[in-house]
Amino acid sequence: MELGRSEFEELLSRYKKVVLDVGTGDGKHAYQLARREPDTLVIGLDAAKDNMRKVATRASASPNKGGLPNLLYVWASAERLPGELHGVTEIHVLMPWGSLLRGMLGSDMKMLRDLAGVCVPEATFLITLNLHAWRPAVPEVGDHPEPTPESAMRDLVPALAPGGWRLDAAEYLDSAAIEALATSWTRRLNSSRDQLDVLGLTGVINPGEPD
Numbered sequence: 001m002e003l004g005r006s007e008f009e010e011l012l013s014r015y016k017k018v019v020l021d022v023g024t025g026d027g028k029h030a031y032q033l034a035r036r037e038p039d040t041l042v043i044g045l046d047a048a049k050d051n052m053r054k055v056a057t058r059a060s061a062s063p064n065k066g067g068l069p070n071l072l073y074v075w076a077s078a079e080r081l082p083g084e085l086h087g088v089t090e091i092h093v094l095m096p097w098g099s100l101l102r103g104m105l106g107s108d109m110k111m112l113r114d115l116a117g118v119c120v121p122e123a124t125f126l127i128t129l130n131l132h133a134w135r136p137a138v139p140e141v142g143d144h145p146e147p148t149p150e151s152a153m154r155d156l157v158p159a160l161a162p163g164g165w166r167l168d169a170a171e172y173l174d175s176a177a178i179e180a181l182a183t184s185w186t187r188r189l190n191s192s193r194d195q196l197d198v199l200g201l202t203g204v205i206n207p208g209e210p211d
Contacts, residue, residue: 003072012086015041017041017090018088019033019043019089021092023046025048026052027073028055030043034070043072044072045074047076049075056073059071078103079099081117081118089119091119093128094126095128095130095198097130097140098140101138102142105159106162112163115163125205126201128200129198129199131199134146147170148199152201166204171199172197175196
């Protein structure tokens with residue numbers, strides 16, 4: 001369905017918290033989050049619409065059949081965000097791959113600035129990096145070495161800052177925190193190796209800062 005600016009504004013008016021799950025994949029993280037937080041508007045965004053179709057169909061059902069009126073799936077890429085999208089108070093980018101991974105490492109400043117542009121001031125973010133992308137390194141990581149909590153604070157802070165993203169903390173996620181992400185991708189990765197290593201990045205976004 002097409003959702004115009006006025007319809008989106010009306011939807012936004014019902015919620016104080018708006019979470020944008022960028023690269024939502026099959027949408028399960030967004031679905032679980034919306035179910036846990038009925039007072040939060042959750043928006044799952046992905047460029048591959050077919051991956052979202054099954055969960056989106058369930059979310060659109062009546063509430064007594066698993067439907068969630070506070071959940072919206074958007075067919076779009078992080079490189080070409082819908083013009084109507086705004087008012088986001090929190091961004092999640094979980095286990096990014098491809099161009100999205102490249103952007104979250106600071107190599108696509110336009111992507112970072114565009115995502116910041118749909119946020120309210122002092123929006124928060126959570127990025128989780130699959131460290132096995134460096135073992136061996138995939139092309140998207142470029143010249144970025146595998147980050148550790150210490151190197152992320154040294155190298156990613158200045159890499160993200162020009163896009164308006166202020167990285168405040170970096171830490172390895174334990175198995176419980178990884179499981180709590182509730183993504184099919186993390187569950188598949190967990191099942192294929194003895195240990196899944198994930199680095200979590202958190203901080204604040206301020207659109208337009210710094211220049």
